[in-house]
Amino acid sequence: MLTANLAFASDELDENLVTIYINSINEKKWPDIPDLWVKDQHVLIINFLNNKQNKNQKVGLFNINKAHIVSSKQIPYEYGKIYIPTRYIETFIEPQIYYVAVNYEVFREDKYHINGVNCFFIVTEMEGRKRKIVLTLHVPVNQIIRDGYGYGTADEKTYSERKIKYVQ
Numbered sequence: 001m002l003t004a005n006l007a008f009a010s011d012e013l014d015e016n017l018v019t020i021y022i023n024s025i026n027e028k029k030w031p032d033i034p035d036l037w038v039k040d041q042h043v044l045i046i047n048f049l050n051n052k053q054n055k056n057q058k059v060g061l062f063n064i065n066k067a068h069i070v071s072s073k074q075i076p077y078e079y080g081k082i083y084i085p086t087r088y089i090e091t092f093i094e095p096q097i098y099y100v101a102v103n104y105e106v107f108r109e110d111k112y113h114i115n116g117v118n119c120f121f122i123v124t125e126m127e128g129r130k131r132k133i134v135l136t137l138h139v140p141v142n143q144i145i146r147d148g149y150g151y152g153t154a155d156e157k158t159y160s161e162r163k164i165k166y167v168q
Helices: 016-026 039-050 054-058 077-083 140-147 158-164
Strands: 064-075 094-106 116-127 128-139
Touching: 016 064, 016 094, 016 116, 039 054, 039 128, 064 077, 064 116, 077 094, 077 116, 077 140, 116 158, 140 158
Parallel strands: none
Antiparallel strands: 064 094, 094 116, 116 128
């Protein structure tokens, strides 16, 4: 019997974009993904997704067999911006940062994707009248927890430990 994990309760703000993005990855709806990103990233994303070598070698998003959002919550921009490269911060007008927990099943574990719950930031910005993804960031999860922005789950608390063997 499956039960809800209340520690992973979601904020209902503007996270529909986050959910659509993770669902698109899970459902392998590759053509839908570029439109979720800001224009500056469109060509990069399209080129990546159209590269047959990336697909054949299961690089990046292609390494993800299944992806299910466990939770996401918006965190204060003033806190989260310390993890964002300056070149992005300088261009933001209405940024939002979501801290997400996504349960992955991957073909090959690496420093970006491991089997089980993965935690990271998805940074969004308004582009015209729509919210779009600017970047996804792997952040120091243990610090996020210590600073009071974590979920407090066992998966989150062991994430860095589970991932460390792939980060070198």
